[in-house]
Amino acid sequence: MINNLWVHPTLVLLIGALVMPLVPRVLKKPYLLLVPVLAFVSVLHMTNGTFGVVPFMDWVLTFGRVDGLSKVFGYIMTLMCIIGTIYGLHVKNDWEHMVAWTYVAGSLGVIFCGDYLVLFLFWELMAFSSVFLVWFRGRKESLFAGYRYLLVHTAGGLILLAGIVLRYQATGGDISFGPIGVHSPSLYTWFIMIGFILNAAVPPFHAWLPDAYGEATVTGAVFMCAFTTKTAIYALARGFAGMEILIPLGVCMALYGVVYAVLENDARRLLAYHIISQVGYMVAGVGIGTQMAINGAVAHAFAHILYKGLLFMGTGSVLYMTGKSKFSELGGLYKKMPLAFVFTLIGGLSISAFPLFSGFVSKSMVISAGFEEHIYWAGFLLTLASAGTFLHTGLKVPYFIWFGKNHCSQETWDKAADPPWNMLLGMAIAAFFCIFIGSYTPYLYHMLPYPEAAAEFHPYTTYHLAETMQILLFTALGFFLLIKKLTPEPTISIDLDWFYRMGGRGFYWLARKPIQWVDSGVNEFYRYLGLIPLMTTARFASWFDWHGIDGAVDGAATGMRNLGGFLRRMQSGQLQYTIFYAVTILALFLAAYVLA
Amino acid sequence: MLVKFIDFLRDRLKAVVVLCCVGLVFLVLWDIFFVSKEHAHTWVEQHIPAFWSIFGFMACVLIIIISKWFGHLGIMTREDYYDK
Numbered sequence: 001m002i003n004n005l006w007v008h009p010t011l012v013l014l015i016g017a018l019v020m021p022l023v024p025r026v027l028k029k030p031y032l033l034l035v036p037v038l039a040f041v042s043v044l045h046m047t048n049g050t051f052g053v054v055p056f057m058d059w060v061l062t063f064g065r066v067d068g069l070s071k072v073f074g075y076i077m078t079l080m081c082i083i084g085t086i087y088g089l090h091v092k093n094d095w096e097h098m099v100a101w102t103y104v105a106g107s108l109g110v111i112f113c114g115d116y117l118v119l120f121l122f123w124e125l126m127a128f129s130s131v132f133l134v135w136f137r138g139r140k141e142s143l144f145a146g147y148r149y150l151l152v153h154t155a156g157g158l159i160l161l162a163g164i165v166l167r168y169q170a171t172g173g174d175i176s177f178g179p180i181g182v183h184s185p186s187l188y189t190w191f192i193m194i195g196f197i198l199n200a201a202v203p204p205f206h207a208w209l210p211d212a213y214g215e216a217t218v219t220g221a222v223f224m225c226a227f228t229t230k231t232a233i234y235a236l237a238r239g240f241a242g243m244e245i246l247i248p249l250g251v252c253m254a255l256y257g258v259v260y261a262v263l264e265n266d267a268r269r270l271l272a273y274h275i276i277s278q279v280g281y282m283v284a285g286v287g288i289g290t291q292m293a294i295n296g297a298v299a300h301a302f303a304h305i306l307y308k309g310l311l312f313m314g315t316g317s318v319l320y321m322t323g324k325s326k327f328s329e330l331g332g333l334y335k336k337m338p339l340a341f342v343f344t345l346i347g348g349l350s351i352s353a354f355p356l357f358s359g360f361v362s363k364s365m366v367i368s369a370g371f372e373e374h375i376y377w378a379g380f381l382l383t384l385a386s387a388g389t390f391l392h393t394g395l396k397v398p399y400f401i402w403f404g405k406n407h408c409s410q411e412t413w414d415k416a417a418d419p420p421w422n423m424l425l426g427m428a429i430a431a432f433f434c435i436f437i438g439s440y441t442p443y444l445y446h447m448l449p450y451p452e453a454a455a456e457f458h459p460y461t462t463y464h465l466a467e468t469m470q471i472l473l474f475t476a477l478g479f480f481l482l483i484k485k486l487t488p489e490p491t492i493s494i495d496l497d498w499f500y501r502m503g504g505r506g507f508y509w510l511a512r513k514p515i516q517w518v519d520s521g522v523n524e525f526y527r528y529l530g531l532i533p534l535m536t537t538a539r540f541a542s543w544f545d546w547h548g549i550d551g552a553v554d555g556a557a558t559g560m561r562n563l564g565g566f567l568r569r570m571q572s573g574q575l576q577y578t579i580f581y582a583v584t585i586l587a588l589f590l591a592a593y594v595l596a
Numbered sequence: 597m598l599v600k601f602i603d604f605l606r607d608r609l610k611a612v613v614v615l616c617c618v619g620l621v622f623l624v625l626w627d628i629f630f631v632s633k634e635h636a637h638t639w640v641e642q643h644i645p646a647f648w649s650i651f652g653f654m655a656c657v658l659i660i661i662i663s664k665w666f667g668h669l670g671i672m673t674r675e676d677y678y679d680k
Contacts, residue, residue, distance in 0.1 A: 258659060258663075259659070259662070259663045259666060260663075262659060262660060262663035262664065262667070263663060263664075263666075263667040263671065263672050334599065334602055335599055338598045338599050338602075339598075342598065371637040371638075372637075376637070376638060379637070383651070383655075384651075384655045384658075384659075387651075387652050387655035387656055387659065388655070388656075388659045391656055391659060391660070461635070462631055462632065463631055463632065463633065463635055463636065466623075466626065466627045466631040466648070467641075467648045468648075469623055470623060470624070470627060470646065470648035470649040470651075470652055471648050471649075471651060471652035471655070472652065473619070473620055473623060473649075473652070474620070474648075474649045474650075474651075474652035474653040474656070475652045475653070475655065475656040477620060477653060477656075478652075478653050478655075478656030478657050478660070479656060482656075482657065482660050485660055485661075485664055486660065489672065490675060491667075491672040491673060491674065491675065492672070492673060492674075492675050492677060492678075493667060493671050493672050493673070494670070494671050494672075494673055494677070501678055
């Protein structure tokens with residue numbers, strides 16, 4: 001069924017993950033490198049076309065649609081998988097590598113799928129595997145954050161599924177995934193869009209992102225920051241190019257993330273809010289929908305995966321070495337972690353769109369597309385948000401971790417040092433790409449879905465350079481003048497997750513107080529009115545039981561008890577493992593089916 | 597080496613600050629006198645001198661002040677807020 005020459009990178013990663021426990025310890029590190037590289041090579045060797053077409057019941061499932069759009073996303077996803085795996089080489093827990101690869105496999109499955117059924121399958125696989133990257137942090141908070149992440153994504157998945165089913169019915173059985181007809185949206189269009197934009201973290205469906213990414217493991221956050229939101233951008237670019245409501249939503253996102261980033265005290269949560277802000281540019285680009293805007297959204301996703309990965313690696317290495325990620329517990333670390341500082345700074349300059357860094361050649365495409373379509377308000381507001389980006393990620397993060405007032409405890413200070421070689425190597429590779437993309441534009445521009453349109457875009461004009469340098473350097477001036485206002489405060493910021501966190505509490509209260517009260521009321525009522533007839537019946541039943549049934553039941557009961565004992569040994573009682581077994585078995589079935 | 601370089605700059609903080617300010621002034625002068633504005637998209641960019649300098653500075657100040665005001669409305673709260 002699979003074309004001889006066509007190997008799905010998802011399959012490479014899934015099999016790689018399943019074989020991992022069998023690999024001897026001495027070969028573990030080469031193996032960890034080999035599998036993502038193979039997945040990357042399988043993407044490099046792809047030619048355009050449709051592959052992996054599988055008849056299934058009444059449908060024809062398409063696992064491999066390869067075109068300009070899917071190829072560029074496949075390329076960057078597998079590249080990031082290599083970088084993330086190198087960064088996490090020191091992690092001893094095999095499960096963490098396995099779920100990370102399963103997560104990437106899910107993302108690649110979505111990118112290359114050609115219909116909504118396969119999309120949904122891999123969409124859910126992403127959520128159910130990535131949640132372990134939060135849980136493996138092992139803190140009590142991460143357990144809760146993981147469950148919240150899972151609940152939100154399950155709800156989003158159900159809305160998406162509802163959209164898919166409605167569309168199936170409305171179109172008379174069409175499951176193909178392509179441009180959805182944004183100019184005459186019906187109910188299913190909105191449902192599918194909500195499913196997608198929840199994963200893209202568009203407000204008001206965004207609060208899961210900082211909640212989960214701030215609690216993820218050091219390596220887990222590096223993976224998570226790349227895949228979920230950018231896969232959603234791919235799905236939006238594929239289905240919703242030109243959907244106008246995405247422009248205001250994207251602009252809101254870009255600003256929302258900036259505002260919360262000012263308030264944030266935890267470096268990784270700050271970066272998480274900046275994902276929301278940066279994904280806003282991509283969402284707005286998809287909404288503008290012209291060739292240049294789609295190019296811009298894709299280019300920005302490409303650049304973003306690398307520089308955001310780099311930033312999470314940099315702050316992650318601080319967390320890994322010192323155990324701290326809050327500005328109010330760090331500071332002055334340049335003496336202890338100079339290399340991590342340089343790499344994080346490169347990430348910061350890239351996200352801030354400094355000339356010669358990757359953000360400069362990608363972000364400007366979206367903003368220019370906005371100006372060219374005469375959507376001036378969007379162009380100006382997105383430029384405003386980019387000043388905010390430099391303010392936080394380019395200035396606040398490096399300043400308050402590596403310079404600024406030293407808030408480190410003696411213990412933190414003693415532990416601080418540059419991280420192990422593999423973490424530095426991961427950062428170095430990402431940093432190289434950040435500068436390479438920014439300095440040599442054809443590399444990225446040739447890969448974009450509309451290469452001709454991209455070739456006509458020239459970011460390095462005098463005017464654009466003058467504009468960018470003025471915005472950035474005067475933002476820096478504002479930062480140093482108002483630095484007192486930005487002094488880290490040990491607080492958290494209430495976001496829209498308040499509603500479900502406190503709503504959950506409300507539900508508990510409801511269960512504990514009114515419902516329990518009614519329950520006890522019914523019990524009392526039952527006790528008075530039911531007790532006497534019940535006792536009479538019971539006496540009779542007891543007599544009957546004693547004389548008639550005992551013999552028959554005893555035999556059955558012994559059998560049941562043995563079965564129960566067997567089942568009890570099967571399960572450890574930890575829900576995480578049960579879910580993982582279920583997802584793994586599902587993935588196995590899928591792999592077997594596709595291979596068969 | 598890197599640490600030494602940073603320390604070198606930190607020891608001469610005043611000079612660094614002065615240099616940066618001079619740089620900013622030159623940037624503004626360059627924009628006003630040498631950068632062609634004919635490809636600018638909007639009227640404001642073409643007619644307000646050093647428009648993007650003003651924009652950048654105002655953006656930064658506005659973002660900080662509005663966000664902090666918003667945060668202190670009760671959005672920023674104690675760290676154990678959800679644990680009580």
